[in-house]
Amino acid sequence: MAADYILQMQNITKSFSxxxxxxxxxxxxxxxxxxxxxxxxxxxxxxxxxxLSGVYPHGSYEGKIFYQGSEAVFKDIKESExxxxxxxxxxxxxxxxxxxxxxIFMGNEVVSKGLIDWDEQRHQVSKLLLSVGLTVNPDTLLKxxxxxxxxxxxxxxxxxxxxxxxxxxxxxxxxxxVDSANLLSLIRSLKTxxxxxxxxxxxxxxxxxxxxxxxxxxxxHVIETYPVVAGQVDEERIIRSMVGRSIKNRYPEHESxxxxxxxxxxxxxxxxxxxxxxxLCKDADFHVRAGEIVGFAGLMGAGRTELMRSLFGKNYGxxxxxxxxxxxxxxxxNSVKSAIREGLAYVSEDRKNLxxxxxxxxxxxxxxxxxxxxxxxxxxDRDMEYQAAxxxxxxxxxKTANVNALVSTLSGGxxxxxxxxxxxxxxxxxxxxxxxxxGIDVGAKYEIYxxxxxxxxxxxxVILISSELPELLGMSDRIYTLFEGAVTGVFRRxxxxxxxxxxxxxxxxxxxxxxxx
Amino acid sequence: MKVIKKVFGADLKQYAMVIVLAALIIIFNIASGxxxxxxxxxxxxxxxxxxxxxxxxxxxxxIVVGHIDLSVGSVAGFVGMITAIAARDFNMSWWGAVLVGxxxxxxxxxxxxxxxxxxxxxxxxTTLGGMMxxxxxxxxxxxxxxxxxxxxxxFFGTGYLPEWGPAFTGLNNSTLLLGVTAxxxxxxxxxxxxxRKAMITGIQEPxxxxxxxxxxxxxxxxxxxxxxxxxxxxxxxxxxxxxxxILIIVxxxxxxxxxxxxxxxxxxxxxxxxxxxxxNVKKVYFLTMLNMSVLAALAGIMFIGRSTAAGPxxxxxWEMDAISAVYIGGAAVxxxxxxxxxxxxxxxxxxxxxxxxxxxxxxxxxTQVIKGLVLLAxxxxxxxxxxxxxxxxxxxxxxxxxxxSQNITS
Numbered sequence: 018m019a020a021d022y023i024l025q026m027q028n029i030t031k032s033f034s035x036x037x038x039x040x041x042x043x044x045x046x047x048x049x050x051x052x053x054x055x056x057x058x059x060x061x062x063x064x065x066x067x068x069l070s071g072v073y074p075h076g077s078y079e080g081k082i083f084y085q086g087s088e089a090v091f092k093d094i095k096e097s098e099x100x101x102x103x104x105x106x107x108x109x110x111x112x113x114x115x116x117x118x119x120x121i122f123m124g125n126e127v128v129s130k131g132l133i134d135w136d137e138q139r140h141q142v143s144k145l146l147l148s149v150g151l152t153v154n155p156d157t158l159l160k161x162x163x164x165x166x167x168x169x170x171x172x173x174x175x176x177x178x179x180x181x182x183x184x185x186x187x188x189x190x191x192x193x194x195v196d197s198a199n200l201l202s203l204i205r206s207l208k209t210x211x212x213x214x215x216x217x218x219x220x221x222x223x224x225x226x227x228x229x230x231x232x233x234x235x236x237x238h239v240i241e242t243y244p245v246v247a248g249q250v251d252e253e254r255i256i257r258s259m260v261g262r263s264i265k266n267r268y269p270e271h272e273s274x275x276x277x278x279x280x281x282x283x284x285x286x287x288x289x290x291x292x293x294x295x296x297l298c299k300d301a302d303f304h305v306r307a308g309e310i311v312g313f314a315g316l317m318g319a320g321r322t323e324l325m326r327s328l329f330g331k332n333y334g335x336x337x338x339x340x341x342x343x344x345x346x347x348x349x350x351n352s353v354k355s356a357i358r359e360g361l362a363y364v365s366e367d368r369k370n371l372x373x374x375x376x377x378x379x380x381x382x383x384x385x386x387x388x389x390x391x392x393x394x395x396x397x398d399r400d401m402e403y404q405a406a407x408x409x410x411x412x413x414x415x416k417t418a419n420v421n422a423l424v425s426t427l428s429g430g431x432x433x434x435x436x437x438x439x440x441x442x443x444x445x446x447x448x449x450x451x452x453x454x455x456g457i458d459v460g461a462k463y464e465i466y467x468x469x470x471x472x473x474x475x476x477x478x479v480i481l482i483s484s485e486l487p488e489l490l491g492m493s494d495r496i497y498t499l500f501e502g503a504v505t506g507v508f509r510r511x512x513x514x515x516x517x518x519x520x521x522x523x524x525x526x527x528x529x530x531x532x533x534x
Numbered sequence: 535m536k537v538i539k540k541v542f543g544a545d546l547k548q549y550a551m552v553i554v555l556a557a558l559i560i561i562f563n564i565a566s567g568x569x570x571x572x573x574x575x576x577x578x579x580x581x582x583x584x585x586x587x588x589x590x591x592x593x594x595x596x597i598v599v600g601h602i603d604l605s606v607g608s609v610a611g612f613v614g615m616i617t618a619i620a621a622r623d624f625n626m627s628w629w630g631a632v633l634v635g636x637x638x639x640x641x642x643x644x645x646x647x648x649x650x651x652x653x654x655x656x657x658x659x660t661t662l663g664g665m666m667x668x669x670x671x672x673x674x675x676x677x678x679x680x681x682x683x684x685x686x687x688x689f690f691g692t693g694y695l696p697e698w699g700p701a702f703t704g705l706n707n708s709t710l711l712l713g714v715t716a717x718x719x720x721x722x723x724x725x726x727x728x729x730r731k732a733m734i735t736g737i738q739e740p741x742x743x744x745x746x747x748x749x750x751x752x753x754x755x756x757x758x759x760x761x762x763x764x765x766x767x768x769x770x771x772x773x774x775x776x777x778x779x780i781l782i783i784v785x786x787x788x789x790x791x792x793x794x795x796x797x798x799x800x801x802x803x804x805x806x807x808x809x810x811x812x813x814n815v816k817k818v819y820f821l822t823m824l825n826m827s828v829l830a831a832l833a834g835i836m837f838i839g840r841s842t843a844a845g846p847x848x849x850x851x852w853e854m855d856a857i858s859a860v861y862i863g864g865a866a867v868x869x870x871x872x873x874x875x876x877x878x879x880x881x882x883x884x885x886x887x888x889x890x891x892x893x894x895x896x897x898x899x900x901t902q903v904i905k906g907l908v909l910l911a912x913x914x915x916x917x918x919x920x921x922x923x924x925x926x927x928x929x930x931x932x933x934x935x936x937x938x939s940q941n942i943t944s
Contacts, residue, residue: 332810354812363810371810374803376870385800386811388793396791400727400734407735439811 022083023048023182023213024069029080031068036428038064040237042080046182046230051204051214051247053224055255056234062217065234066184070104071097085181101181105171105188113160118142120159121174145173149203165196172203183207184215189223201227225250233258256515268491269463271470275306275494278345280447280478285339287327287502297323297334299503305447305478310469312493313482320502321482322366325449329363330356343446357386362445364436366452366482368429372436375425379417380406382424382435387443409438414464430461437468448472449480454488466492486515540743541750551863551879551912555886562890569893573765577772581692581840583885584774585610585833587878589856590863591785592829594877597860598789599822600802600869601650601657604853605664609827610834611849612668613638617835618681618844628684632835639831642668643824651820660823665853673846680845683838690777691839695770705763706770713759720755721748774836781829786874798822802869858884858905862912883908 024046031039039061046052056062068078071091082089084100091097094104111120118138127134127141142155151169159167168188175183185204189197204214205227218224224231225248232242233255240258245251281304289295297320305311315321326333328341330353340347343359350356356363365371373382383406384391391401406420415434417427424435433453440448450469454462469492473479483489489496496513498506542549563570589606596603617635620626626634642664649660695708703710724744732738762771789795800808801818809815833852838844863880865872887908891901 326810329810330812352812352814353810354814357812365807365810367806370804371806374800374807374870376803376866377799381796385796388796392793396787397793397796398730398734399791400731404735 021048022046023085025083026065026069027081027083029065029068029078029082031064031073031078037237039068039234042234042237042239044232044239044242046213046215049208049211049213050229051208051216051227052230052232053228054215054217054232054234055219055221055224055259060234061237062234063186064237066104066186066215066217069097070094070102070184098178101179102184103175103178103180103182104184105168105175105186107187111159111167111171111174114158116156116158117146117153117162117170118155120170121145121177123174125178141177142173145176146170148176149173150199163196165192165199168192168196168200169203172207180212182213182215184217186217187219188216189218189220197223221252221255224255225252231255235259268488269467269470271473273309273473273494275309276476277307278304279307279343280305280480281342282328283340283342285324285328285341286337287323287334287339288337290334296337297502298327298339299501301339301499301502301504303497303504303507305480307446307476307478308473309494310473310479310481310492312489312496313480313499314486314489314496315499319499321499322451324499324502325363325451325480325482328356329353329361329449332363357443357445360444360446361449362386362440362443362447363449364433364440364451364453366455368432368436368455373424373432376423378421378423379410379415379427379435379438380420383409383420383438383442386439390442405442406438409441413438413441413468428457428461430457430464433457433461433465437465441472445477447478447480449482451482452484453481454483454485490515540740541746551876551883555879555883558883558886558890562886562893566890566893570890571761573761573763573769575889575893576761577694577765577769579885579889580775580778581772582889583881584772584778585837585840586852586855586885587778587859587881588781588829588833588836589852590859590877590881591781591874592826593853593856594860594863594865594872594874595785595789595798595822596657596826597857597865597867598802598869598872599798599818600805601819601822602857603646603657603661603664603823603826605646605661605668606826606830606833606856607849607852607854608665608668608672609639609642609830609849610837610852611844611847612642612672612834613831614683614834614838614844614848615672615676615681615846617687618683618838619675621684622681628686631684632687635835636828636831639828640824642831643827644820646827647820647823650823651816657819657823669850672848676844676846678846680843682843683841685842687835687839688842689773689839691774691836691841693773693839694768695773695776697768697770705759706765709759709763709770712771712776713755713763717752717755720751724748774840777836782874782878789874794818794821799870802871804870855881855884858909862909864916880912883912 022045024044026042026044029039029042029044030037042061042065044054044065054062054065064073067073069082071093074092075090082091084102089097089100091100091102112123115123118135121142122133122138127137129137139155146153146155146169149169149172151166151173153162153166159170162170172183183204188200188204192200201223204216207214216224216228227247228245228250229247230242230244231250233240235258283302285298285301286296287298289297301324303311313321313324323333327336328350330350332353341350342348348359350359350361369375374385377385380402384397384402388397391398391405393401403420409415410417410420413434415427415431415438417431424432427435437453453469454465457465469479469481481489481492483492490513494510496508497504498508559570569575589610593603593606613635616638617631620634621628621631646657646660646664649655649663650657695706695712697706697708699707724747728739728741728744758771762769789798797808797813797818800811800813801815805815808818834849837848841848859881860872860877861867861880862883863872863876863878865877884905887905888901891904896904
């Protein structure tokens with residue numbers, strides 16, 4: 018057991034209902050390093066960190082974890098925190114209505130004589146805030162801080178727990194340039210205090226700037242792990258290992274035959290419902306042909322989902338201006354109902370919260386967006402419903418014993434097929450698929466890809482939003498890139514490599530600076 | 535087990551409460567020395583609880599959509615009072631007064647629906663306000679004095695169907711006719727649905743489960759006809775019971791077979807997904823609240839018919855009985871789950887408890903305690919089973935076997 022490793026994870030395998038999310042993964046982190054983990058969405062990074070921090074308790078995975086030289090058997094997060102492992106999640110987990118002090122000491126209050134010692138807490142908090150470079154009153158409510166400041170409070174909270182190993186899951190994904198730079202320099206300064214950090218990130222420039230070691234994970238396997246010198250990291254090498262599998266095997270062969278333009282959007286402008294004056298879509302322009310698969314690429318916060326939901330019957334945001342042309346005719350889609358009637362369908366990225374009613378059966382879900390299709394004399398005909406559900410179960414190959422089973426009993430891939438059934442039953446001309454393969458296993462992905470091809474062959478216009486660039490490149494006939502709500506470019510199939518797109522997307526921040534002036 | 539499933543359908547857990555109800559009736563009947571299962575007691579049981587069960591129908595829909603209505607008791611009392619005052623002080627005919635009362639129900643429902651749907655104020659608060667407003671209003675307009683109800687309303691509150699035809703049946707012939715009609719309708723629908731299923735889905739079910747179902751229902755209906763029809767002359771299946779049965783059929787159909795019904799479950803199950811499937815969530819909220827108040831108005835009118843006068847304290851704590859019925863019937867507090875049928879069984883469990891304990895001479899105080907415990911037990915049982923991933927008593931007695939070939943039952 019080498020003493021200079023703070024953490025050694027050996028042969029970790031974790032599977033969910035038979036599907037291996039991570040498979041035989043080994044990870045070694047040296048004391049005092051900033052160790053970056055990169056990989057696409059769904060590669061298994063977060064699962065690995067959850068295994069480490071005890072979210073998945075000891076015994077629910079295979080393999081061994083050695084922490085500070087001895088084997089770690091964490092039953093829950095509390096135990097791993099006591100050992101000095103603190104994870105800062107992508108979504109912040111603090112309470113907006115409480116003050117900075119209260120948040121930092123949540124569950125960990127300084128108590129004297131059975132009561133909270135506020136003076137002592139404030140005193141400690143001022144010191145902690147100083148050490149993360151935050152100058153705010155400890156009594157400020159958290160909701161009055163910016164996201165970047167909240168992130169710093171999270172780190173202060175970790176410090177209050179005398180953290181030894183800090184795990185940051187996409188820490189800068191919601192931050193702007195200045196805040197990101199601040200945070201990175203803070204992480205670097207923590208290193209001098211003997212705190213080891215594991216950083217999960219998509220942003221190669223950040224990884225390159227501060228890492229001492231890099232591990233690339235793909236499809237649940239470690240592809241490579243090696244020490245680097247901060248500032249001299251070969252980004253190309255990381256990109257290659259991240260995307261390195263051959264697209265040919267993952268995407269079915271297909272040749273599209275685009276026909277006339279059937280869906281066109283002009284000068285689409287939508288305001289953020291939460292922040293007045295902020296535009297989610299800035300005069301977006303695009304078109305889709307019948308039988309064409311059009312991809313939309315963009316980073317988190319680029320407004321892909323917001324754009325599509327605002328097009329889909331103004332389901333999101335405050336509509337400002339813009340026109341939609343369906344088959345050359347201008348249409349006004351003021352409600353989801355009218356959008357469905359005009360032949361639009363939108364498969365949400367958020368299957369559990371916006372796609373499915375988990376209390377429903379497969380049959381009821383299948384007909385739920387088009388109840389008219391099973392009406393007889395004004396009443397829902399159960400037999401027609403059953404038949405429709407059976408038909409889509411067969412054509413999509415949904416694996417279930419019975420269409421009367423609840424959708425909650427299905428696996429992610431089969432739930433997604435049920436959602437697709439629901440939208441196909443509305444017989445759409447334009448099908449918007451928002452991250453259609455998120456959270457489903459490789460085999461089911463392939464089936465969904467084949468289905469998308471089949472739909473395009475039937476002459477439907479397919480819009481595909483995906484955060485996985487290989488997926489966009491493997492599936493799309495054209496790709497639009499979105500940045501901050503504006504369409505910034507369009508590529509034809511084969512006109513750009515994934516490296517090119519990846520570089521474009523990891524360096525769009527430069528553009529932001531130009532646009533800001 | 536397979537035989538039972540063929541007859542009753544794959545989902546047996548919905549019958550757990552039916553068994554509890556039957557057990558309660560039998561136990562009380564034995565304990566009270568046969569006072570429970572008599573024509574007059576059952577006639578009373580039905581007409582004395584019809585108004586609460588009507589409230590429970592509306593409440594079920596409100597709870598499924600994800601809200602709650604605390605105001606129904608006050609609204610029922612208020613509408614009863616308006617109806618009585620309209621008849622007495624404005625010389626309206628009884629049906630004019632009833633129309634005024636129902637119209638008041640519509641206006642109140644629109645008022646509450648407005649706050650919930652348009653302003654987004656949770657149903658709990660909207661109707662907590664309504665509970666106070668309409669309780670205050672009923673005392674205000676009545677000056678705390680009872681107002682006599684139009685005597686014609688007695689027919690709807692506690693009346694009986696007419697006597698006619700030959701006496702050799704030994705039964706009230708209206709009740710008999712009702713029973714025969716119900717039986718014929720049930721048998722007809724069973725055969726028709728079997729035929730349609732074969733035609734549309736191509737699944738030809740054996741005929742015997744249908745026959746067994748029809749015979750079983752026939753036995754139940756037959757016994758009910760005997761029980762309600764063999765009372766003292768002039769009595770029959772009570773009119774409020776008939777109104778209730780009609781409403782159950784109508785609302786069962788609305789909740790299970792209409793787009794609006796599906797939308798209620800969709801909104802209660804997942805609001806965001808419903809909105810993205812083209813459901814107008816606000817409209818569903820509004821109509822559900824509107825419907826609830828109209829049913830509360832109807833309940834209030836039936837009640838003043840039964841008690842022959844509208845009193846300032848009519849309807850106090852009715853909302854609690856209605857809500858209990860819904861939860862005993864297995865509805866989910868978080869919305870999305872619950873059926874009209876199960877709610878009616880839940881309401882009958884409460885009614886039989888009330889009635890049985892009264893027959894045994896148990897005081898109102900202890901009855902209240904027992905009812906509270908039963909509510910807790912029923913819901914705790916439900917929650918426990920859900921966390922265990924098992925169905926119910928029946929689900930436990932007969933563990934489910936995986937049967938892939940059995941693609942459809944019932």
